[in-house]
Amino acid sequence: MSAVLKIDQVGKAFREYGMEWQRMLGWFGWKQTPTVEHWVLRDISFEVGAGEAVGIVGQNGAGKSTLLKLVTGTLRPTEGSIRIGGRIAAILELGMGFNPDLTGRQNARYSAGLMGLSAANIDAVMPYIESFAEIGDYFDEPIRTYSSGMQMRVGFSVVTAVRPEILIVDEALSVGDAYFAHKSMARIREFREQGTTLLIVSHDASAIQSLCDRAILLDRGHLLRDGSPDEVMDYYNALIAAKANEDVQVIQHESGKAQTISGSGEAIVESIGLFNAENQPVEFVNVGEPVELRVRVKVLGAIPRMVFGYMIKDRLGQPVFGTNTFHTRQPIEQLETGQVVQYTAAFPMNFGPGSYSISTALCSTDTHLVNNYEWRDLALIFTVANADRPLFVGSAWVPPVIQVSRAS
Amino acid sequence: MKDMLLALWRYRHFILRAIGNDLRTRFTRSRLGAVWLILQPLAQSAIYALILSRVLAARLPGINSRYAYVIYLLAGMLAWSLFAEVVMRCLTIFVDNGNLMKKIVFPRMCLPLVVSGSALVNNLFLLCATLGIYLLIGNEPTVMWLWLPVLIVLTLAFALGFGLVLGVLNVFIRDVAQVMIVVLQLWFWLTPVVYMASVLPGPAHALMHLNPMYQMVTAFQQILLWNHMPDIKGLIAVAVLSAGLLGIALVLFRKSSPDMVDVL
Numbered sequence: 001m002s003a004v005l006k007i008d009q010v011g012k013a014f015r016e017y018g019m020e021w022q023r024m025l026g027w028f029g030w031k032q033t034p035t036v037e038h039w040v041l042r043d044i045s046f047e048v049g050a051g052e053a054v055g056i057v058g059q060n061g062a063g064k065s066t067l068l069k070l071v072t073g074t075l076r077p078t079e080g081s082i083r084i085g086g087r088i089a090a091i092l093e094l095g096m097g098f099n100p101d102l103t104g105r106q107n108a109r110y111s112a113g114l115m116g117l118s119a120a121n122i123d124a125v126m127p128y129i130e131s132f133a134e135i136g137d138y139f140d141e142p143i144r145t146y147s148s149g150m151q152m153r154v155g156f157s158v159v160t161a162v163r164p165e166i167l168i169v170d171e172a173l174s175v176g177d178a179y180f181a182h183k184s185m186a187r188i189r190e191f192r193e194q195g196t197t198l199l200i201v202s203h204d205a206s207a208i209q210s211l212c213d214r215a216i217l218l219d220r221g222h223l224l225r226d227g228s229p230d231e232v233m234d235y236y237n238a239l240i241a242a243k244a245n246e247d248v249q250v251i252q253h254e255s256g257k258a259q260t261i262s263g264s265g266e267a268i269v270e271s272i273g274l275f276n277a278e279n280q281p282v283e284f285v286n287v288g289e290p291v292e293l294r295v296r297v298k299v300l301g302a303i304p305r306m307v308f309g310y311m312i313k314d315r316l317g318q319p320v321f322g323t324n325t326f327h328t329r330q331p332i333e334q335l336e337t338g339q340v341v342q343y344t345a346a347f348p349m350n351f352g353p354g355s356y357s358i359s360t361a362l363c364s365t366d367t368h369l370v371n372n373y374e375w376r377d378l379a380l381i382f383t384v385a386n387a388d389r390p391l392f393v394g395s396a397w398v399p400p401v402i403q404v405s406r407a408s
Numbered sequence: 409m410k411d412m413l414l415a416l417w418r419y420r421h422f423i424l425r426a427i428g429n430d431l432r433t434r435f436t437r438s439r440l441g442a443v444w445l446i447l448q449p450l451a452q453s454a455i456y457a458l459i460l461s462r463v464l465a466a467r468l469p470g471i472n473s474r475y476a477y478v479i480y481l482l483a484g485m486l487a488w489s490l491f492a493e494v495v496m497r498c499l500t501i502f503v504d505n506g507n508l509m510k511k512i513v514f515p516r517m518c519l520p521l522v523v524s525g526s527a528l529v530n531n532l533f534l535l536c537a538t539l540g541i542y543l544l545i546g547n548e549p550t551v552m553w554l555w556l557p558v559l560i561v562l563t564l565a566f567a568l569g570f571g572l573v574l575g576v577l578n579v580f581i582r583d584v585a586q587v588m589i590v591v592l593q594l595w596f597w598l599t600p601v602v603y604m605a606s607v608l609p610g611p612a613h614a615l616m617h618l619n620p621m622y623q624m625v626t627a628f629q630q631i632l633l634w635n636h637m638p639d640i641k642g643l644i645a646v647a648v649l650s651a652g653l654l655g656i657a658l659v660l661f662r663k664s665s666p667d668m669v670d671v672l
Contacts, residue, residue: 014670020580027663069669073513076666092511101436102429110429113422114514122421142436 002085004165004197005048005071010080012041012066040066041221044080050165053198055208055229057236058218064201067218068092068168071199086165086197089115091156100144104135104154107143111158125161132157132187134180149177156184163191169200185211209233209316230317231258234359234377238262263374266301267362270340272380274358285349286387287397293345293380297362299335303373307331308343309361310379314395315354326365350397353386415515423518427525445533449489453481456602475545476633482538483632484601487624490531490560491567492592497523498571499578499585506672516665520572524564531560542632552631555638559631563624566646569653576660579668599625620646 015034017023022032041063048054056064069075070082072090097114098107108129112122130139133153135146143151160167167188188211192198202208208215208229215232217225219239225232235250238260249261275292276282285291293310309324325331325343332341358380364371389397416423435441457478501519502509509516535556543549578584599621605613616622623646627638 015667023580023667024577024664027660027667069510072511074510075669088513090511097508097512099429099433101433106429106432110422110425113419113425114508114512116418116514118418119421 002050003047003083004050004085005199006081006083007047007071008045008081008083010041010044010067010070010077010082011039012063012070012075013078014038014040039221041070041218044218044223046216046223046226048166048197048199050197051192051195052214053192053200053212055212055215055232056199056201056218057203057208057215057232058224059239061220062218063221064218065092065170068170068199068201071166072168084166087116088166088168089159089162089164090168090170091159092168092170098143098151098155101142103142104133104139104146104150105130108154108158111155112161115159117162121162129154129157129161132160132183149180153180156180156187160184160187160191163194163196166197166199167191169198169202209318227258230313231260233317234258234260238375238377259376259378261374261376263362263372263376265374266303267297267299267306267335267341267373269360269362269374269376269379270296270298272296272358272360274380274382282382284383284385287349287351287353287384287389288399289349291347291349293343293347293358295343295345295360297341297343299337299339299341302337303335303364303371305331305333305364306335306341306373307361307363307365308341309363310345311359311361312351313357313359315356317357320351320356320395322359324361349384351384352392352395352397353384354395355381355383357381412515412517416517416521419515419518422514423521423525426518426522427529430522430526431529442533445530446537449485449534450537453478453485456481460602479538479542479545479633480604480629481602482541483628484599484625486531486534486538486632487559487563487628488596488599488601488621489534490527490563491621491624492596493527493530494523494564494567495571495574495588495592497527498568498575499588501572501575502579502668503582503585503672506669510669510672516661520568520575524568527567528560528564535560538632550631550635552635552637555627555631559624559627559638559643562643562646562650565650565654566620566624569650569655569657572657573653573660576657576664576668579664580671595619595621601625617642620649 015023015038016036017032018035022034026032044067046054056067058064066075068090069092070077071084072088072092073084097111099110102110105126108126109122112125112129113119117125133139133150133156135150135153138146138150139154143154146154169188188198192211198211200208200212212229215225215227215229216223217232217236217239224239225235235258250258272293272295273281274283274285275294276285277290282291295308295310297306297308299306307324307326309322309326311322312320314320335341357378359375359377360379361375362373363375364373386392389399431442431445435444438444440447460477498520501523502516505519508514539549539553574584574588598616599619600616605616605622605626608616623639623642627643630636630638
């Protein structure tokens with residue numbers, strides 16, 4: 001796989017000078033020392049191959065947007081180099097530079113020209129832009145009469161009118177109505193299948209997991225992790241929860257995936273297992289089979305209140321089902337060191353065939369962000385197989401009663 | 409340099425469209441639309457003419473026409489309005505388009521070209537109106553009119569070079585634009601647009617020759633009012649100065665562009 005994007009030791013610093021003319025002297029070779037030098041990114045190196053989809057995650061201020069702007073080319077790196085093979089289209093802000101007094105069509109032509117499309121090209125893609133935006137007669141009305149959703153529709157249609165080699169998406173997917181969000185997602189997937197490389201910044205874990213085959217975690221300007229989306233997202237979640245006295249630990253799980261364990265450690269999961277109706281531990285479960293998830297929790301330090309939660313995730317790391325004993329109103333209070341708590345959750349395995357993992361959480365309230373005693377990803381992995389049900393697809397088993405009759 | 413020109417050539421349709429949009433949006437919601445392009449400078453000239461013609465008309469040497477002062481004013485305004493518009497817009501060109509430059513990669517030199525194109529169209533409207541009035545009050549077209557395109561291009565070049573140098577500086581030191589608003593007003597009155605240079609005492613008159621806009625404004629007046637050749641030496645001086653300013657602007661722009669988006 002050839003790299004279409006090669007980022008090598010890239011750093012970006014914003015510099016402030018006591019006097020602006022000091023900056024200007026610097027342009028002509030007389031380097032001045034800036035009063036403030038603020039490194040937003042440092043030592044970032046990674047490669048992205050043709051057709052790869054990479055998600056960039058990280059907290060606010062981690063440097064995600066700066067990285068995208070560097071790749072787009074609007075910002076220049078202070079150090080290191082960025083090599084790009086192919087045309088880049090960036091969805092950094094939809095409807096950028098639209099003039100409210102001009103019509104959708106005029107603005108679309110203008111924006112397409114700004115992106116570097118030739119006049120002939122623009123003529124060729126205008127019908128696509130008009131039909132994809134689906135705003136009807138509004139296309140020939142001034143933009144100021146548009147709703148923000150309609151503006152976004154036109155903006156997205158323009159940016160994606162011609163397939164780029166690299167598409168950069170910054171949180172834009174969450175904007176707009178559900179229908180268009182699906183439609184634009186489908187368009188992005190279509191590009192991917194045709195070989196476009198994707199670079200996506202999003203806080204939406206499911207968007208990253210469903211679209212990307214790799215994720216990069218940035219934290220305070222540094223590249224913290226680069227790996228599979230579910231592994232990186234697990235690490236990211238743990239990082240958000242991480243407090244001063246907690247440590248985040250990543251171990252290689254026997255399945256080959258990286259397992260993230262974090263927490264302050266007052267309580268830990270001692271054992272976890274999935275059991276069938278015959279009380280046998282199982283790893284392969286038939287669709288619809290009743291099972292019990294049994295978890296033994298050991299208390300290692302006195303805690304006022306404990307909530308147990310679990311989350312079943314599919315192979316891509318997307319949550320399929322999760323709840324906790326806070327929502328079921330079963331928290332346990334006043335636990336002493338050395339006590340053991342047994343949790344049992346019985347449920348029918350109404351999932352579609354595939355591999356699933358269970359993450360567990362031990363905390364004091366309904367979120368692991370307050371007191372996180374232990375968060376354990378990939379605590380258990382099991383496989384659902386369809387042994388005796390009619391063939392179906394999807395991640396849920398929703399047994400239907402289908403009636404077919406010839407209407408006379 | 410070659411890369412830049414090639415990039416601009418690839419963006420030629422965009423530049424033309426942007427000029428069109430620029431003109432269109434300026435008057436899109438006004439009833440009279442593009443007529444304002446002519447009405448505004450004409451109204452300004454009319455105001456000066458009304459107020460000042462009685463004071464100054466008598467001093468126009470060698471011209472008997474009652475309307476001479478109006479032509480004198482319009483000729484000066486033709487040069488000055490082009491200069492002032494281009495300088496004012498270049499001054500804030502990068503700051504105004506900061507958001508665009510932060511989000512989209514495109515040849516940034518498109519921006520001054522769009523400004524120039526739009527200002528040129530404005531100026532042509534005013535020129536047509538001026539020539540119309542000129543003919544209306546009983547004058548004949550002359551060969552000297554052939555100088556007008558040269559003068560317009562020269563004025564534009566000077567304004568562009570001067571405006572862009574300041575425009576780049578203004579990204580980093582925003583006071584530049586504020587100062588220039590005042591400076592331009594002062595400059596207008598230091599240039600013989602509404603008054604005759606001959607009213608000034610000798611030393612001031614000599615100093616005025618150092619003002620490039622004096623050269624341009626008088627060249628327009630020479631052609632439209634007196635039907636004389638403009639002062640070639642003065643024009644060459646302005647041309648050399650403009651080329652120098654454009655060169656400085658280009659170097660300054662090149663050197664500053666890595667930093668520019670950082671501070672926008």
